[in-house]
Amino acid sequence: IPVEPFVLVVFGATGDLSRRKLIPAMFQRDAAGQLPEGAEIFGVSRSKLDHAEFVAQAKAAVEEHVPQAERPALLVERFLKRLHYVAADATGDGGWAELAEQLKPFKDRVVVFYLATGPALFGPICERLGRFGLADGDARVVVEKPVGKDGESAHAVNEAISRVFPEDRVYRIDHYLGKETVQNLMALRFANGLFEPLWNAAHIDHVQITVAESLGVEGRAGYYDTAGALRDMVQNHILQLLCLVAMEPPAHLAADAVRDEKLKVLRALQPAQEHSWVRGQYRAGASAGGPVPGYLDELGAPESQTETFVALKAEIGNWRWAGVPFYLRTGKRLAERVSEIVITFRPVPHSVFGEGAGPIQPNRLVIRLQPDEGVKLWLMIKDPGPGGMRLRPVPLDMSFAAAFNARNPDAYERLVLDVVRGNQTLFMRRDEVEAAWAWIDPILEAWSQAPEPPKPYTAGTWGPSAAIALIERDGRTWADGA
Numbered sequence: 277i278p279v280e281p282f283v284l285v286v287f288g289a290t291g292d293l294s295r296r297k298l299i300p301a302m303f304q305r306d307a308a309g310q311l312p313e314g315a316e317i318f319g320v321s322r323s324k325l326d327h328a329e330f331v332a333q334a335k336a337a338v339e340e341h342v343p344q345a346e347r348p349a350l351l352v353e354r355f356l357k358r359l360h361y362v363a364a365d366a367t368g369d370g371g372w373a374e375l376a377e378q379l380k381p382f383k384d385r386v387v388v389f390y391l392a393t394g395p396a397l398f399g400p401i402c403e404r405l406g407r408f409g410l411a412d413g414d415a416r417v418v419v420e421k422p423v424g425k426d427g428e429s430a431h432a433v434n435e436a437i438s439r440v441f442p443e444d445r446v447y448r449i450d451h452y453l454g455k456e457t458v459q460n461l462m463a464l465r466f467a468n469g470l471f472e473p474l475w476n477a478a479h480i481d482h483v484q485i486t487v488a489e490s491l492g493v494e495g496r497a498g499y500y501d502t503a504g505a506l507r508d509m510v511q512n513h514i515l516q517l518l519c520l521v522a523m524e525p526p527a528h529l530a531a532d533a534v535r536d537e538k539l540k541v542l543r544a545l546q547p548a549q550e551h552s553w554v555r556g557q558y559r560a561g562a563s564a565g566g567p568v569p570g571y572l573d574e575l576g577a578p579e580s581q582t583e584t585f586v587a588l589k590a591e592i593g594n595w596r597w598a599g600v601p602f603y604l605r606t607g608k609r610l611a612e613r614v615s616e617i618v619i620t621f622r623p624v625p626h627s628v629f630g631e632g633a634g635p636i637q638p639n640r641l642v643i644r645l646q647p648d649e650g651v652k653l654w655l656m657i658k659d660p661g662p663g664g665m666r667l668r669p670v671p672l673d674m675s676f677a678a679a680f681n682a683r684n685p686d687a688y689e690r691l692v693l694d695v696v697r698g699n700q701t702l703f704m705r706r707d708e709v710e711a712a713w714a715w716i717d718p719i720l721e722a723w724s725q726a727p728e729p730p731k732p733y734t735a736g737t738w739g740p741s742a743a744i745a746l747i748e749r750d751g752r753t754w755a756d757g758a
């Protein structure tokens with residue numbers, strides 16, 4: 277179903293996010309017939325490009341990031357006609373009058389300002405959007421994560437945004453919420469009667485959330501070194517996943533109903549304890565493609581103590597979850613790219629089988645977010661054959677690729693159009709972001725005081741051995757490749 281005509285104005289239009297995600301996502305929606313006549317896309321950045329140069333960059337982005345079979349030349353041409361470019365300075369007034377002038381004919385459309393820039397520019401850009409009369413009416417602003425670098429700066433950034441845009445027109449993106457499989461978490465929990473009665477401390481032993489990447493910092497070392505894994509991944513993506521696993525069923529899917537429930541989870545997080553985290557940094561090692569350098573070599577700064585890996589044990593202090601650890605981990609240059617949530621149920625209270633049957637392993641529900649999206653439920657099954665009762669874990673295995681013969685759209689395709697539709701359900705509200713920082717801040721504070729640097733790990737492994745010890749101390753193991 278096409279959305280209403282809109283104007284998308286992307287700040288940071290020549291940057292990495294725009295090239296890799298936003299332009300390809302908009303092309304895909306256009307190709308799918310969802311962009312109506314009159315949907316226009318403005319690129320804005322400091323670079324003094326002319327229209328043709330910007331269009332050439334956008335075309336290259338589509339060619340690089342959309343598979344050839346999905347981009348017939350005619351559709352690419354049609355898409356490129358929607359593009360405009362204006363050079364404007366986020367921290368000065370240069371170019372803004374021109375931008376305002378160019379947007380004038382579109383006053384009656386939904387206008388979306390997408391700030392694909394660092395958080396330091398959110399305030400200055402919003403201030404100018406206000407001053408140049410661009411934030412009026414129904415205009416919306418989208419900001420990328422991370423919002424700030426700690427609670428205090430996030431508060432300041434949110435204040436600056438709120439001086440110009442009311443909360444119901446602010447869309448804080450966490451692209452994990454736009455992933456198909458992440459939305460499926462809600463379907464799995466709330467559209468099936470099977471799991472919800474068991475979804476609590478009485479039946480669940482622990483939860484693991486892993487977002488492992490095999491790539492390194494890929495040309496983003498400048499940004500990454502100021503962030504690190506805790507700010508880059510845990511404060512937002514991983515805590516959002518934890519919220520979706522742990523929240524109470526909302527009454528309905530309206531934005532505030534869902535966000536109220538997530539907020540309660542964030543506020544119920546117990547302060548992390550010193551012995552419940554491990555931070556790491558990769559050294560040279562190997563990936564599937566061959567040898568890879570260490571983080572410090574990639575960065576060119578031998579002193580950096582930025583973590584490229586973090587493992588944490590989180591606990592939620594409420595009736596549903598008290599005593600159920602949530603083990604969280606994420607890192608760059610790990611053994612494989614895999615994001616998954618593993619729910620391990622409690623073991624059976626008593627075995628009726630003799631020793632010869634083998635150990636009875638607890639049931640596990642594995643929600644694989646990427647790649648090979650799917651859901652597996654591990655059950656104990658009798659090994660076939662007349663040789664007596666031998667047990668073995670076997671999965672009930674649902675693969676999205678096999679069940680649905682459809683392309684899995686990128687999260688940004690869904691999320692940008694949700695902004696046009698005015699649907700904030702999959703966006704973070706201000707109080708959520710600030711509550712997430714309130715849990716992260718003491719960890720950052722402890723790290724800044726800690727005399728010891730992050731623990732080294734070899735690229736291509738599962739992180740420092742201390743991360744394995746973190747969970748094994750509790751008599752559990754990471755469910756690698758479950």
Ligand code: BG6
Nearest residue numbers: 421451452489508509513615646
């Ligand atoms: C981004 C982080 O938010 O998410 C990156 O800044 C990370 O460092 C990326 O690589 C991972 O996203 P995805 O969709 O590839 O899992």
